Amino acid sequence: MSLAIAERAASGTLFQTLDIGHPVYAALTDPQTAFWALVDKSCAAEAARDPALLASYGAKAGAFADELHALRFGLKPSGVYLNPTERCNLNCTYCYLPDQQRSGGSHMSAETLLASLASLRDYFRSVMPEGRKPRAIFHGAEPLMNAPAVFAAIDAFADDFVFGLQTNGTLLDDAALDFLTSRNVSIGLSLDGPVAEITDATRQTWGGKSVHGKVLRAIEKLRGYGSWSVITTCTTENLPYLTRMVELFHAAEVPTCMLNTLRCTLPGARGVKPADEAMAEAFFAALDRTHALYQATGRKLMVANFANILIGILAPTARRLMCDISPCGGGRAFFALAADGSLYPCSEFIGLPRFNGGKLLEEGVAVALASEAFRPVIERDVDRFSPCGDCAIRHFCGSPCPAEAFEMNGGMDKIGAFCAFYKEQVNYALRLIADGKADDYLWDGWDEGTETVFALA
Ligand code: SF4
Numbered sequence: 001m002s003l004a005i006a007e008r009a010a011s012g013t014l015f016q017t018l019d020i021g022h023p024v025y026a027a028l029t030d031p032q033t034a035f036w037a038l039v040d041k042s043c044a045a046e047a048a049r050d051p052a053l054l055a056s057y058g059a060k061a062g063a064f065a066d067e068l069h070a071l072r073f074g075l076k077p078s079g080v081y082l083n084p085t086e087r088c089n090l091n092c093t094y095c096y097l098p099d100q101q102r103s104g105g106s107h108m109s110a111e112t113l114l115a116s117l118a119s120l121r122d123y124f125r126s127v128m129p130e131g132r133k134p135r136a137i138f139h140g141a142e143p144l145m146n147a148p149a150v151f152a153a154i155d156a157f158a159d160d161f162v163f164g165l166q167t168n169g170t171l172l173d174d175a176a177l178d179f180l181t182s183r184n185v186s187i188g189l190s191l192d193g194p195v196a197e198i199t200d201a202t203r204q205t206w207g208g209k210s211v212h213g214k215v216l217r218a219i220e221k222l223r224g225y226g227s228w229s230v231i232t233t234c235t236t237e238n239l240p241y242l243t244r245m246v247e248l249f250h251a252a253e254v255p256t257c258m259l260n261t262l263r264c265t266l267p268g269a270r271g272v273k274p275a276d277e278a279m280a281e282a283f284f285a286a287l288d289r290t291h292a293l294y295q296a297t298g299r300k301l302m303v304a305n306f307a308n309i310l311i312g313i314l315a316p317t318a319r320r321l322m323c324d325i326s327p328c329g330g331g332r333a334f335f336a337l338a339a340d341g342s343l344y345p346c347s348e349f350i351g352l353p354r355f356n357g358g359k360l361l362e363e364g365v366a367v368a369l370a371s372e373a374f375r376p377v378i379e380r381d382v383d384r385f386s387p388c389g390d391c392a393i394r395h396f397c398g399s400p401c402p403a404e405a406f407e408m409n410g411g412m413d414k415i416g417a418f419c420a421f422y423k424e425q426v427n428y429a430l431r432l433i434a435d436g437k438a439d440d441y442l443w444d445g446w447d448e449g450t451e452t453v454f455a456l457a
């Protein structure tokens with residue numbers, strides 16, 4: 001056992017005890033390394049001093065700390081979010097992009113998009129292992145508003161990137177669907193309600209028209225496609241309907257959905273922010289429903305944002321999304337290209353000019369990553385500010401989102417919008433692990449390529 005671990009064990013500061021709301025189990029965690037163990041809650045204090053646990057953990061703690069450090073500080077970018085236009089045909093209540101850009105902004109020209117992808121390809125080749133392709137996700141406002149440029153780019157760089165496209169789904173006509181599916185582009189849609197009245201409460205055209213039916217049509221067309229998902233952004237308007245949302249998705253054979261807490265970066269979103277307790281109650285009811293549907297049919301509906309929390313607990317380096325680690329993935333695992341050619345740590349920052357790291361085709365990626373604009377995001381460290389620095393689950397939560405913390409709560413050293421919900425989410429995940437149900441909420445084969453490095457009966 002290392003001296004530091006032995007000292008912390010002797011002083012009683014090694015493990016924190018977490019009441020996860022389970023009838024039998026509590027969790028012991030060492031937040032510094034994201035280590036956890038489930039113990040009988042009636043003797044958690046004794047378990048924290050158990051010589052067998054201390055010896056086993058002490059032998060591995062250094063390796064756990066190194067692994068977590070590499071994940072938090074040693075990654076190189078392997079993805080980019082591409083915003084090929086500032087414009088969107090919808091005016092969603094909670095959008096993180098300013099209204100003026102979405103209603104009257106510019107498209108990126110096809111030439112600039114192609115030149116940008118050539119520059120990005122060269123950058124990724126310089127930092128990624130040979131044979132691995134970076135991910136390039138068209139995103140932001142509505143990428144299909146500038147479909148000709150997007151499609152030209154996908155064809156021109158098919159060998160260099162793994163492409164995805166996040167769309168509001170309203171412009172996905174048959175030709176667009178044929179183009180994207182024939183090139184195996186992963187497609188993400190957005191739908192906020194099980195019926196039009198609920199979707200319309202937060203997602204409508206600028207003229208106030210419903211888009212619910214169009215998204216349902218796209219969902220129906222994508223049934224059976226290999227790589228697609230649907231995002232529901234959870235707000236006060238749809239919270240009572242989350243269970244019906246997952247029923248709709250499961251019936252439509254949506255393979256993966258996300259039930260995202262909305263980001264409160266811009267004021268519009270804050271008006272429809274659910275209370276944390278209500279968010280937790282509705283979210284867990286929806287997760288419970290996905291489990292019941294899985295048991296009844298044998299078919300899983302993955303809730304990817306929650307699966308990522310489970311993976312972050314079970315196999316920290318296997319996580320796929322990068323909002324629940326600190327520093328988050330913004331400016332570290334990926335970055336975003338805005339339609340005016342500027343680089344930002346994440347699309348979430350595109351409405352905030354102080355986080356503009358310079359132009360891709362003038363200064364380049366390396367300059368942006370090292371810029372003063374990116375630095376506060378890349379260096380936002382959950383260990384270093386209150387209350388997160390003392391939080392038992394800080395490396396399962398990550399204190400998202402820096403853009404939200406900065407704009408809503410006044411600084412990078414502040415929490416974001418859903419701290420209490422995040423705590424309950426980790427408790428729920430640990431309860432599933434305690435009950436042996438975690439695999440039911442994860443994609444099949446999630447643990448292929450992972451290795452058990454610690455097990456104590
Ligand atoms: S936490 Fe926010 S800034 Fe970081 S990756 Fe997630 S959305 Fe982007």
Ligand code: SF4
Pocket residue numbers: 382387388389391392393394395397398399400415416418419420422423
């Ligand atoms: S936001 Fe809340 S739950 Fe997350 S690390 Fe900070 S204190 Fe913990």
